Amino acid sequence: MKRLLTILFVMLVSASLLLSACAQQPATPQEPQAGESQQGASEEPTGKEVTALIGFTASQTGKLNVESTRQINGLNLWMEQVNSAGGVRLADGTVVKFEAKFYDDESNTERVQELYTRLATEDNATFMISPYSSGLADASAVIAEQYGKIMITTGAASDSTYKKGYTLVYQAYTPASKYLTGAIDLLKATDPNAKKLAIVHENDKFSTDVSNALNDYALAQGYEVVIFEGYDSGTTDFNPFINKIQEAAPDAILGGGHFQDGSTFAKQLFEKNVTAKFIALLVAPPEPSFAELGDAALGVIGPSQWEPLAAFTEENAKAAGLAWYGPSSADFVAAYKAKYNEDPSYHAAGGYIAGMLLQHAIEKAGSLETEAVKAALDATDTLTMFGYLKFDTSAEAHGLQMGHSMVYIQWQKDSAGSLVKQVVWPAEGRTAETIYPIR
């Protein structure tokens, strides 16, 4: 019996070593030759059409489903538009068309790593787009870097991903450290007497990063943070937090996490008659479906990476001496509505802009070579319908978004009594006065 076990153990160890050796083979960074994509074409022949495979995962199931679906909708719209416009022509005349290769990650970090490895090794994706959310994007970024693939992250705001020494990962979103700090500026401008804040946030990477930065900023601005607590992802009962909030009687409630928990939190705050003057939550409020909460949505503020109302135009780019790239917000909104029969949220715009950033860099590079596209991304300095985009190129935070900034929306009622989003901050982009106090 002992001998049999020994033989089995040796066989297992041998098989493990063999498997790990096989798995490591593709780990050598490979130049993403478009010719190695599914088409089997080569980049060299002039005038030839090649396909660049864009690899990504989508949270088609799980708690990130709502935001991820919109993000992928935006990305697919970009791909459809660029392909129907004839693709991107490289310096040698080769025409590049784009094709998506994606899997459902089930909103699960382990699945993300497994699937991005498959995208890099089996599917040989030319470029990669991150999944939605900081946690999943962080898990995918290490795979992209390891296999030498350029990745544009979108729907991923955590700063820390870009402070790990990666050189091929680029962030489209405003970083988490600046995500909710504008809400403090808005509160200060609206009510200089407000002093007490409650910060209740999801205990995931993104929301914790945002809330820590928010807490530091609030304390520096002289606010008293009376509650600073995290809740587990997937929390459905916020009553223990709400009871604490009612006891502490803060002027403002800030925090949240993602769509499901954020909208449940807002709903339960309303149901429990919490009399906060100001509520600002992450992610959920800018989603159009947040309005389904009815009166519970009224007055809730949310930071948005993009709003169609924001004044990013070609004229403004010229006036600011910046290069303009891509369609206007109005054109994007019209195309999105025509394709999906709904208004685009900032997640959708984020998906679209991730593809557009790649397109811009490939056009500038005139090549699909990783080094050339990386150099073009490093040099990005342009205004788009999503806002100003520029990456940090320092060794400490390579790829961190430096140009983009948030806008803050608030759900208000129009003259017909319907809930509509209004931009309330920054002041120069404001479309309506802030409702304050909200209850």
Place this chain on the structure above:
Amino acid sequence: MDIFAFLVDGLLIGFVYGIAAMGLTLIWGVMNVINLSHGPIIALGSFGVYILFTQFGMNPYLALLVMAVVGLLLGMLIYVIAIHRVIDAPHLSTLLATFSVNMIIIGIGTTIFTTTPRTVDFSLGSISAGPITVLGTRLTAALAAVLVTGALYFFLYRTTPGKFVRAVANNRAAAELMGIPSSRILALSFGLGTMLAAIAGSLIATFFPFTILSGGVYELKSFVIGVLGGLGNPLGALAGGLVLGTLEGIIPKFLPTTWVPVLEFIFFIVILLVRPTGLFGAKK
């Protein structure tokens, strides 16, 4: 705000925990089976109400009655297919059988419903008294839990099939000698346990979002409650649910909410050590 608001919320959720645990403890008490499919059946109860409410416009409380019947029949079916053949085998066999049912339900549920959270958008308003606000749906759930407990006791102590269930729980061999069809009674008991799980899931759907995986949390709590109240003691389960709910309500008043599961499970281990039959005594 005084501690009363924390206490009320805790007690109200405690009733729902109690009814969820009652099903688990009933199956254990009668059959000596640890039902690991309890959680997914709670989730199925929630989905049943969701489908009947969103697709057919049925009132969630009417849908609850439908789901109670579905839960009873589903439980009997699970018993016949998965449990009956291994009922006399060691505990590990029944544990694996119910775990298999658990995996099958979660697999099918994930395929059909995905793991995207769903909500039943239904409100009964709220009642406020000073700083305390209680939702109508939660109050109704507590009331329903009391009614279901009463009905279960009436069934077990005042009806013939109920007496058969108790007889089989006490001594199956003796019950068989008295002419009680033990297999049918065991199927009925398993059906009753899953019916209680489905009712708990139906009530949860009226105030919390849920996925097919949501039942796992309630299943875990049901084990704790079962031990607190005494395994096999349905009334003890309701009392155990109230104890657990009270702890969950009051702890956040004094400590960060992340401490709730830590203290709950410390309490669980202490009870196992000092009073393994539970606070209210195990019943067979």
